[in-house]
Amino acid sequence: DGGITQSPKYLFRKEGQNVTLSCEQNLNHDAMYWYRQDPGQGLRLIYYSQIVNDFQKGDIAEGYSVSREKKESFPLTVTSAQKNPTAFYLCASSMVPLEGAGELFFGEGSRLTVL
Amino acid sequence: SQQGEEDPQALSIQEGENATMNCSYKTSINNLQWYRQNSGRGLVHLILIRSNEREKHSGRLRVTLDTSKKSSSLLITASRAADTASYFCATVGNTPLVFGKGTRLSVIA
Numbered sequence: 555d556g557g558i559t560q561s562p563k564y565l566f567r568k569e570g571q572n573v574t575l576s577c578e579q580n581l582n583h584d585a586m587y588w589y590r591q592d593p594g595q596g597l598r599l600i601y602y603s604q605i606v607n608d609f610q611k612g613d614i615a616e617g618y619s620v621s622r623e624k625k626e627s628f629p630l631t632v633t634s635a636q637k638n639p640t641a642f643y644l645c646a647s648s649m650v651p652l653e654g655a656g657e658l659f660f661g662e663g664s665r666l667t668v669l
Numbered sequence: 670s671q672q673g674e675e676d677p678q679a680l681s682i683q684e685g686e687n688a689t690m691n692c693s694y695k696t697s698i699n700n701l702q703w704y705r706q707n708s709g710r711g712l713v714h715l716i717l718i719r720s721n722e723r724e725k726h727s728g729r730l731r732v733t734l735d736t737s738k739k740s741s742s743l744l745i746t747a748s749r750a751a752d753t754a755s756y757f758c759a760t761v762g763n764t765p766l767v768f769g770k771g772t773r774l775s776v777i778a
Binding site: 560589594596598599610646656657658659660662663665 | 704711717757766767770771
């Protein structure tokens with residue numbers, strides 16, 4: 555079945571460590587996105603990519619990095635520079651770039667906890 | 670950046686009743702979308718309404734859009750316990766899709 559796969563579902567990190575969250579899609583979508591969700595809050599955009607080898611910062615990019623070497627993959631690295639990384643991270647993709655956007659398809663999320 | 674703000678923040682109703690959630694936003698949009706999120710899960714797209722549309726239906730869902738008031742509403746008719754979830758509006762303009770904080774709906778059987 556087509557969809558978006560995020561891994562791992564749960565991740566624990568010690569302070570000072572970098573961690574990478576995986577996001578893979580087989581929907582043949584051009585655009586991919588990373589959002590962060592804190593308890594009881596909405597989603598905040600971290601990074602997005604509309605095409606391979608190109609990506610843009612969202613509202614809260616500081617302390618995060620991404621790459622888009624393949625159309626299917628958009629991994630997110632949470633670096634030690636991110637001061638409060640404990641959160642629920644959601645990856646999404648869409649068929650067209652957001653300026654003309656259709657619906658977003660979401661993965662099931664990765665919950666990161668800093669110990 | 671533009672942002673949808675849902676109202677109310679939380680809503681509790683009996684099964685069979687209708688649930689209405691509202692969304693307000695600040696700037697012009699191309700379209701507005703509603704999503705549902707079950708606890709601890711990803712979001713699922715429910716419905717998209719374009720800026721030149723005023724009303725749209727999908728099953729038990731009815732969405733309205735008033736661009737003059739910069740507001741939208743989502744109506745769920747004949748609610749079921751399985752409708753218990755958080756509902757988010759998301760606006761699409763010249764920047765990537767921006768989500769509000771959501772309405773937590775509880776449907777009591």
